[in-house]
Each structure stands twice: as C-alpha cells, then as structure tokens.
Amino acid sequence: MIQRSVQRIRAFFGTMAGQIFLILTVGMSVAAIIALLVAEQARHHDFERVRRQRVVASAVDIAARLRRDPAQVETMMAAHNIYGAYPAPEGVAISEPDADLEAALKERFGRQSQPEAGQVPVGLCFPPREKKDRAAGLIDAPRPDCWIVRYTDASHRRRAMALTFPRIAKPPSTVFNPLYLLVIIAASAGLAILVARFVSKPLRRLERAAEAFSLSLDPEEIPATGPEEVRAALSTFNLMQRRARAGFAERTQLLAAISHDLQTPLTRMRLRLELVDNIELRDRLLADHQAMQTLVREGLDLASSTESREDWSVIDVDSLLASMAEDAQDLGQPVRFSGGCGGSVRVKPNALTRCIANLVDNAIKYGGSAEIGCERAGGRLLVHIRDHGHGIAADQIDQMFEPFTRGASGQPGGRHGTGIGLTIVRSLAMSFEASVRLRNAEGGGVIATIDMKE
Numbered sequence: 001m002i003q004r005s006v007q008r009i010r011a012f013f014g015t016m017a018g019q020i021f022l023i024l025t026v027g028m029s030v031a032a033i034i035a036l037l038v039a040e041q042a043r044h045h046d047f048e049r050v051r052r053q054r055v056v057a058s059a060v061d062i063a064a065r066l067r068r069d070p071a072q073v074e075t076m077m078a079a080h081n082i083y084g085a086y087p088a089p090e091g092v093a094i095s096e097p098d099a100d101l102e103a104a105l106k107e108r109f110g111r112q113s114q115p116e117a118g119q120v121p122v123g124l125c126f127p128p129r130e131k132k133d134r135a136a137g138l139i140d141a142p143r144p145d146c147w148i149v150r151y152t153d154a155s156h157r158r159r160a161m162a163l164t165f166p167r168i169a170k171p172p173s174t175v176f177n178p179l180y181l182l183v184i185i186a187a188s189a190g191l192a193i194l195v196a197r198f199v200s201k202p203l204r205r206l207e208r209a210a211e212a213f214s215l216s217l218d219p220e221e222i223p224a225t226g227p228e229e230v231r232a233a234l235s236t237f238n239l240m241q242r243r244a245r246a247g248f249a250e251r252t253q254l255l256a257a258i259s260h261d262l263q264t265p266l267t268r269m270r271l272r273l274e275l276v277d278n279i280e281l282r283d284r285l286l287a288d289h290q291a292m293q294t295l296v297r298e299g300l301d302l303a304s305s306t307e308s309r310e311d312w313s314v315i316d317v318d319s320l321l322a323s324m325a326e327d328a329q330d331l332g333q334p335v336r337f338s339g340g341c342g343g344s345v346r347v348k349p350n351a352l353t354r355c356i357a358n359l360v361d362n363a364i365k366y367g368g369s370a371e372i373g374c375e376r377a378g379g380r381l382l383v384h385i386r387d388h389g390h391g392i393a394a395d396q397i398d399q400m401f402e403p404f405t406r407g408a409s410g411q412p413g414g415r416h417g418t419g420i421g422l423t424i425v426r427s428l429a430m431s432f433e434a435s436v437r438l439r440n441a442e443g444g445g446v447i448a449t450i451d452m453k454e
Contacts, residue, residue, distance in 0.1 A: 017200040024192035025185070032184045036175045047170055051145075052101045055117065058084060058163045059149045060108050066159060077161070088148050088160035094118035105151065115151040143167070202230040206237060212433055213241055259296050266293055310348040312432070317343050317381060321372050324356060333364055338373035343381045345452050347432040352450075355428040355436070356383065359448045362421060363387035367445055376454065383450040391440040400438060401426045 012018040062085050065073045076082050097118045105115035144164040153159055174180055209222045221241065224234040270289055276282040318340030328335035356372070363370035367387020374383045392400065401422045422436075425448075429436045434452040441447045 015200070016203065017196040020196040020199055021189070021192045024195055025189045028188035028191065029185050032188065033175065033181075036180070040173055040175050044170075047168070048100075051165075051168065052098070052104060054165050055101060055147045055149065055163055056104045056108060058165075059105060059117075059151075059161065062161055062163075063109065063151070063153065063159070066153065084144075084164045086162045086164070088150070088162045092120055092148055094120065094148055094150075101147075105149065109151050109153075113151040113153070115149065117147060117149045120146050120148050202226045202234065206234065209237060209241075213244075262296055266296075310350050310431075312346055313349050314344050314346045315349050315352070317341065317345060317374050317383065320349075320353065321356070321374060321383070324353070324360070325372060328360065328370075333360075334369035335360060335364070336369070336371050338371050338384075341374040341376045341381065343374065343376050343454060345381050345454060347434070347452060351428045351431045352434075355425050355434075355450060356385065358421060358425045358428070359385040359436075359450075363389075363446075363448070379454055381452045381454050383452070385448045385450075386441055386445055388445040391444060391446055392438065394440070397438050397440075401436070 013022060062073070062077075062082070073082070074087070077085055077087050080086060094116055095118070097116060101117045102115050105117055106113060109115060145167050147163045147165075148160065149163060150158065150160045205222055221238045222234045224231045224238065226234075266289065270286070273282060273285045273289060276285065321340065322337050325335045325337035360370045360372065363385055364387070367389030369388055371386045371388075372384065374381060376382070422438075426436050429450055432452070434450055437449050437451065439447050439449070
C-alpha cells in the first residue's frame with residue numbers, strides 16, 4: 001500500500017500539473033514568508049519609532065521647562081518630583097548612541113545643540129523603588145526603560161537628563177509560528193492545485209483528442225476555447241484532423257474507383273472462363289476469379305472502415321444483440337443470444353453492427369455456430385461472440401488481426417479466407433473507440449470480445 005502510494009505521488013509530480021503544483025506551492029509559500037518577514041521588519045521599525053518619539057517629546061518638554069525656570073526645574077528633577085525625568089547620573093557613558101534619535105533631537109533643538117542620546121542599562125539611572133511605588137498589579141512589573149539625553153541649550157550650557165518610560169513589550173514574532181506556516185502552505189497548495197488543474201485542462205483535452213484520433217479518423221473536434229495560445233494549438237490540431245480525414249477520404253475514393261473499374265474486366269474474364277472446355281481447369285480458374293473478386297471487395301471494405309463519417313448515438317446493446325440473433329435465425333443461421341447485460345453505450349451504430357455481424361459470420365464459417373452476449377465490468381461493456389470450432393494456436397492469436405495473416409484451415413482467417421476480415425473488424429471497432437480481442441474458450445472454440453466504454 002505504501003509503495004503504491006509513493007509510486008502514485010511520483011507519477012503525479014512527473015506530470016505537468018504536478019510540477020506546476022509543486023512550483024506554485026513552494027513559490028507562493030516562500031513569497032508569503034518573505035512578505036511576513038518584511039512586515040515583521042516594518043513593525044520593528046514602527047516600534048522603535050514610537051519609542052523614539054516618546055523620548056523626543058519628553059526631552060523637548062523638559063528643555064522648554066529649563067528655558068523658563070531652570071533652577072526650579074533642576075530642583076524638582078533632583079527631588080524626583082517630575083515623573084519620568086531625573087538628573088543624568090555622573091559618569092554614565094552612552095556606549096551605543098542612537099543616531100536616529102540624535103537626528104530627531106537636532107531637528108528640534110537646533111544644530112548648535114550637539115545632542116547625544118541613547119538607552120542605558122536600567123540600574124544606572126532609576127531611583128530606589130519605595131514601597132509606596134508598589135501599586136496594585138505592579139509589584140512584579142519590569143522596571144522602566146532609561147534614556148540619557150545630553151544637549152547644549154541656547155545659553156551654551158551643557159544639559160543632561162535621564163528619561164524613563166514604562167517598558168513596552170515588543171510583540172513576539174509570528175513569522176515562524178507553526179500554525180501560521182501550516183496555513184500559508186495549505187492556502188498555497190489549495191490555490192496551486194486549482195491553477196494546475198486549470199492550466200493542464202486544455203492539454204488533457206488535447207491528449208484525449210489525440211488518443212481518440214489514433215483510434216478513429218472521425219472523432220469530434222475539440223472546442224477551441226481558453227487562452228490565445230491554447231486556442232491556437234487546438235485549432236491547429238482540429239485542422240490536422242480535417243486534413244488527415246480528407247487524405248483518407250481521397251484514398252477511399254481512389255480505391256472505390258479502382259474497384260469499380262475492375263468489375264468490368266473481371267466480369268468479361270468470368271464469361272470467358274466459363275467457355276473453357278476442360279472442366280477441372282475451368283473450376284480452378286473460376287475459384288481464382290472468385291478469390292480475386294473477394295479480395296477486391298474486402299480491400300475496399302477495409303479502406304472504407306477506417307474512414308467512417310457516421311454520427312454517434314446511444315444504443316441499447318441488449319436490443320441490438322437480440323435483434324441480430326433473431327434476424328440470423330430467420331435466415332436459418334445457427335446463432336443464439338445467450339443473455340444481455342442491461343447496458344447502453346455511445347457508439348456509431350452501423351459500425352458496431354457491421355463489427356458484430358462480421359464476427360458472427362466468422363464464428364459460423366469456422367466454428368459452425370455463434371453465441372452472442374454481453375457483460376459489464378469496471379465501467380466497460382463487453383460484447384462476446386463465441387464459436388465452437390477448433391480454436392487458434394496460442395502463439396498466433398495476437399497475429400490474427402494483422403492484414404493478410406491467415407491461420408490454419410478451419411480457423412478464423414484460414415487458408416480459404418483473404419486474411420483481412422479481422423483487420424476490418426478491428427478498424428470498425430476503432431472507429432467508435434472500442435477494441436477487439438480473441439481468446440480460446442474453455443472446452444473449445446474462440447471467444448471474440450468487443451470492449452467499449454459505457
């Protein structure tokens with residue numbers, strides 16, 4: 001079971017639809033993950049920008065207060081009476097200056113301010129936490145972020161302040177969350193399979209049409225729908241079918257004309273042969289003449305069987321087989337209808353009738369009687385024609401459908417036949433997309449089976 005599943009998966013990815021599915025699934029998944037990474041990076045920049053804006057707003061507010069009343073503001077900052085603003089501790093170095101923050105401060109304070117700013121470890125600038133600060137819900141809260149800002153004010157005095165802000169937790173990354181990845185891959189796979197089926201659908205139609213054309217020279221044309229390139233390919237294929245049909249029709253007309261022209265000299269030859277005095281010689285010559293006429297007639301039948309322009313119809317197989325058996329019995333032929341299968345098929349009725357009739361004639365000629373019936377199996381409808389003759393050698397069964405192949409006397413296509421009867425049957429079956437096969441029956445005789453799709 002596992003090996004079969006692996007083989008089916010390999011076979012699927014060997015098709016164009018499978019490769020399109022794989023490429024689109026991987027491509028869209030990677031594109032979605034890259035988009036999430038870009039969005040994550042943008043969110044990180046927005047987070048940092050908000051933090052800097054808070055620092056700039058607080059620094060500008062404290063600077064404005066220092067301009068109005070520097071002594072009082074410095075006293076208040078030293079006494080921790082301004083929440084979030086304190087004198088910067090002495091000797092604290094800004095190890096990693098924030099260039100973006102310094103640029104924003106320079107824009108607000110002026111170029112002469114020469115600002116320096118950066119975040120420092122929390123333990124360098126916070127006052128000791130007193131019990132009165134432990135409000136409900138904040139006992140175990142993280143300590144605020146601390147920023148050191150230094151600048152030169154309008155009086156050319158160097159100012160330094162420590163600004164604190166409640167810590168904002170950075171949202172965790174969701175890019176590689178397994179649930180998100182699963183949703184991305186599932187959505188990509190779903191869209192990919194739809195696109196793959198849509199893209200490969202015209203090719204599947206073309207494949208089915210090519211297969212039908214290989215079986216019959218008169219298949220239905222493919223509707224030229226879809227994108228421009230697909231319409232062009234389907235139109236070209238339909239043109240090829242029409243030209244091939246025209247070529248075979250011309251060949252059939254040529255053979256029909258030759259057959260017609262041969263009738264007159266063959267008739268004159270028969271009249272002259274009947275005037276031969278030697279009875280034994282005359283009989284041999286007349287037999288050869290009859291074989292020649294049969295060969296010409298069946299050769300024309302073979303050519304016309306490959307170029308059938310009959311319309312397709314849905315027929316009741318049981319009714320057809322029963323009526324053919326009754327007609328044969330009315331003519332005194334040993335034909336029996338063994339039983340139906342309650343099935344209907346879409347075929348070319350005349351071609352199917354000729355196909356069955358030829359096999360019945362073969363069964364009577366080489367087996368003495370014919371028994372016809374049908375069965376249904378696996379979505380297929382099988383018509384069986386059985387005789388009770390001597391059968392066919394196992395190593396010759398596959399060769400019996402080849403033109404001018406003769407079996408032993410008393411076998412289908414035997415020494416007294418032309419060797420193209422079964423070839424005609426196969427060509428007729430192919431005209432309605434069916435197949436014919438032979439097998440030896442248990443207890444003797446041959447079973448010919450016409451295999452059709454329901």
